[in-house]
Amino acid sequence: MKSEWVLSKDHLSYWLRQLRNERELIGPLRDGGKDILFRTVDMLHEIVLECPSSLPSPKGFLFPQYEAMFSCRGLSLSDGSDGKREISDLRDRTRRVIFGVRSCDVSAVRLLDAFCLGKLRDPYYEERRRNTFLISLVCNNPDPTCFCLGLGTGPYLEEGFDIQMTDLGDRYFVQAGSPEAVRTVRAMNFFFRKPRKVDYEDQYEVFLSSKARFRKRINLEGPRQAILSGKVGDDFWQEVTDRCFECGGCSYSCPVCTCFTVTDRINPEGIERARLWDSCMFKGFTRMAGGVLPNEKRVQRTKRWYYHKLVHYPRTTGKFGCVGCGRCAVACPGKIDMARTATKIKGLALKEEVE
Amino acid sequence: MNTIQTVCPYCGCGCGLYLHVEAGRIEGTSPSKLHPVNGGSLCVKGWNAHEFVSHPDRLKFPMIREDGRLRRASWDEALDLVARKLSGIKTSYGPDSIGILSSAKCTNEENYLMMKFTRAVLGTNNIDHCARLCHSSTVGGLAAAFGSGAMTNSINEIPEAKVLFVIGSNTTEQHPMIGKHMLEAVDRGAVLIVADPRRTQIAEFAHIHIRHKCGTDVALLMGIMNVIVNEGLVDVDFVRRRTENFDAFEEILRRFPPDVVEGITGVKAHDVRRVARIYSMEKRSMLFYAMGITQHITGIDNVRACADLVMLTGHIGLPMSGLNPLRGQNNVQGACDMGALPNVFTGYQPVSDSKTRTKFERAWRRKLPGGPGLTVMEMTDSAYEGRLKGMYIMGENPLLSDPDLSHVREAMKRLEFLVVQDIFPTETAEYADVVLPASSFAEKDGTFTNTERRVQLLRKAIPPVYESRPDWEILGDLMTRMGYRMNYRGAYEIMEEIALLTPSYGGIHHHRLQEGFGLQWPCPDGNHPGTPYLHRRKFARGLGTFIPIDFVPPDEPPDREFPLLLTTGRISFHYHTGTMCRRTMVLDREEPECYLEMNPLDADRLGLKHRSMVKVTSRRGSIKVRLYVTPRIPEGSVFIPFHFKEAAANILTNPAVDPNAKIPEYKVCAVRVEPLHAPREVEKPPVVDLEDLRIT
Helix, strand or coil, X not given: CCCEEEEEHHHHHHHHHHHHHHCEEEEEEECCCCCEEEEECCCHHHCCCCCCCCCCCHHXXXXXXXXXXXXXXXXXXXXXXXXXXXXXECCCCCCEEEEEEEHHHHHHHHHHHHHHECCCECHHHHHHHHCEEEEEECCCCCCCCCCHHHHCCCCCCCCCCCEEEEECCCEEEEEECCHHHHHHHHHCHHHEECCCHHHHHHHHXXXXXXXXXXXXXXXXXXXXXXXXXXXXXXXHHHHHHCCCCCCCHHHHHCCCCCCEEEEEEEECCEEEEEEEECCCCCHHXXXXXCCCCCCCCHHHHHHHHHHHHHHHHHHHXXXXXXXXXXXXXXXXXXCCCHHHHHHHHHHHXXXXXXX | CEEEEEECCCECCCXXXXXXXXXXXXEEEEECCCCCCCCCCCCHHHHCCCHHHHCCCCCCCCEEEECCEEEECCHHHHHHHHHHHHHHHHHHHCHHHEEEECCCXXXXXXXXXXXXXXXXXXXXXXXECCHHXXXXXXXXXXXXXXXXXXXXXXXXXXXXXXXEEEECCCHHHHCHHHHHHHHHHHHCCCEEEEECCCCCHHHHCCCEEECCCCCCHHHHHHHHHHHHHHXXXXXXXXXXXXXXXXXXXXXXXXXXXXXXXXXXXXXXXHHHHHHHHHHHHCCCEEEEECHHHHCCCCHHHHHHHHHHHHHHHCCCCECCEEEEECCCECCHHHHHHCCCECCECHHHCECCCHXXXXXXXXXXXXXXXXXXCCCHHXXXXXXXXXXXCEEEEECCCHHHHCCCHHHHHHHHHHCCEEEEEECCCCCHHHHCCEEEEECCHHHCCEEEECCCCEEEXXXXXXXCCCCCECHHHHHXXXXXXXXXXXXXXXXXXXXXXXXXXXXXXXXXXXXXXXXXXXXXXCCCCCCCCCCCCCCCCCECCECEECCCCCCCCCCCCCCCCCCXXXXXXXXXXXXXXXXXXHHCHHHHHHCCCCEEEECHHHHHHXXXXXXXXXXXXXXXXXXXEEEEECCCCCCCEEEEXXXXXXXXXXXXXXEEECCCCCCEECCCEEEEEEECCCCCCCCCCCCCCHHHHCCC
């Protein structure tokens, strides 16, 4: 049977309150400066239901910027442990429900799942992912920087979501995509009702109107073909690179990037091993033991970032390593984000065809 | 998880960022998307601003030196000792035998309190901070010309400008978010002129890149002004109505025709003319400068030349039109505003003025000294000569940041009593008698003032780590122990006192800064919305003054013995003495060691190989660094970043100072570069003719 329901808007906060009993509720909230950020919800009415995309992406709840992995006592006598070795696992086991995620970010989580829970499993990610439940809202108000439409990663999803909700004015169309999601809704089914024909029609209308609101229509397949056919030369990448500030903002803000580095912190009370976000845009990221920097030139790194997302990702997973959330367009001080670069590549390819 | 809105602790851009706090720990940083300065971007330091906060090296408890070693002490014990010692020095040698270094890294409230402590409790004007080393020439030079030394425009005006003239600033690396706005302006069709001997990243976007010789900025600017006058590009109306002393200035200007300037600076007369025409003919012209202008023995003259240029063309007092010194530290503007300088109270009210002094005496109920105090460099000299007996250093690291470090080290050794208050053990703390652990930016409330005069609220994200305490609490406690009762309940109460005594901060209170992104001073009353650009209709001092200046060559030009010209500066991954960034994993990994940039032609001539180790020697000392051969630096010059304690560039630099501003000449000194290891004679392998080996 179809796992679809309709929820009256009046019942939303009641439902969220019920969910909060079991899990930490995270939602998009406005901060002092009116920015949208995902954080723990104290007051349910403060959740911003129609908002521009958050910066950073909700990636941080699954893969935080600084994540303690484990701590170790007893490696030295000075930490007061009498030489007895003790290793404690610091994996985060908080059960969370993230409400108001955008479809593009849900698609990004699917990509992260494919990467972190594939052949090699990342236990830290796995633990957090298992405890995190995503409720996404169909995006009917895309930002000027958004381009998920051309990638099929938004504004609504056909599959791959936990719970997807569509705003139909006075009610939500609720779709459950995972067994746990079905269980969650069924547990409180007395205020969900079965959808009628008119609900399906309204939902379809919302989908259509949402699609019509996109300002950017970018398909990454064209640029990929152009790169593969060798139309994009090094001088093009050099031109892009000249504007790179080496801030790492593209990777830090990207919901798909997962580069990290590991460090040990030697505290008086023991050693803590932690992993931190890193970026392949830095030359030290691939520093060799002898101090050799294989990618010392900035152009090599910029090119690698784009190649990874546009060429290597499709080759290994069949999907682009970009979900069109447009965050790099906001974060990049040099304005060399995915959308702009893809458009430029397309222009380059077209120009060549004409010539 | 909670997010705390706060301000970046690194450079003067003052970017807005959020700290992500999970269970009492800071887990991440993210930029503020709507902030007028950074608008969703951050530089690499900003993105990693949270990491050093919980670094294991943080100072954890107060320490007292006993038998040459630092031992743990309680706050009571340490503060009592400081109070007793400072009072003792004050009574036996007089108040002027104590020197105070305040900090451009601390909040406005803390700087104010430090200033109050120095003047009201200790009774001396010997207070200064690192602004001496970066923009004291700006404060002095612009105060004389306009009456106020600060960026005249706002950062978010930059994209609308039509001409950007950047002189002596590596903007994309040192003020990345200002660089971002500059690139946007260029994208929108603005003309970018960069004057910098080095080929910096911003110079790559310049329509005209002038590579004048280091230390010839006055000549270059005078040449440009000469062309403007001779070609009739002067804004006569502006000069007549709003300035004075033009005639005396024009007299000197005649000595700098473009072909003479070409001889001094090495810039083609044609380029000087082009720049003069482009800059003067567009009203929306913004002039930017930074350390490349100020850190010279002629620093104040350089700044005056910039001010003269702006007044000559009338490019000031309008939006997108003005003179913009880019301040280095996150709160260097605020520390200057708060009067952490030897000659002024808050808001640049001179201590020599008896009316101002009476105002402060009535507010503080203490007799205040009237003569100007010692500057950073004078304090070091005075300590070296044994006249200065005690020093209190808050959040500064003179043992890496001051020029001629061996001299500074000796001076610190000779002090009778030295207190260092910091968040990390610094080079300076090694000589301290008492070390006090302070809280970092994430653990306290307060305000920072960024380079565009925007006063922004800093918010506490986590409680102070270990036993550390916010600087203002420490100072308040110490003042109480020295017999001056202090009972502020929070930083907001200190801000109220500042607003009461400072006309330009009159309407700035914490509750007004809660929403939005701060206020730009002057903000004289509680309803004032802040001032985005200065000197509208009237200069702060009334009429702007043209100050005649002449070209003076650098103090230590290269010669036969030391044939290369060394210039120092920063790199994008590091910040000043590296106390914070070198404890950030990613930043330290990117640039773990000091290097020397040298032109390929020089390297060939000296027989030096890329990435080999070299020894750099000046008249004051020598360091060992890795050689980096790059055409970014012109022939005859070399560049070293000054962040690295292992190879401190400031061992080499020249302590000669500008006679007025007392700013040392970091940007020019003469050095010699030698290979560290004698180049090995490599036997050439025998040449094999591949044709002979071919099997037929």
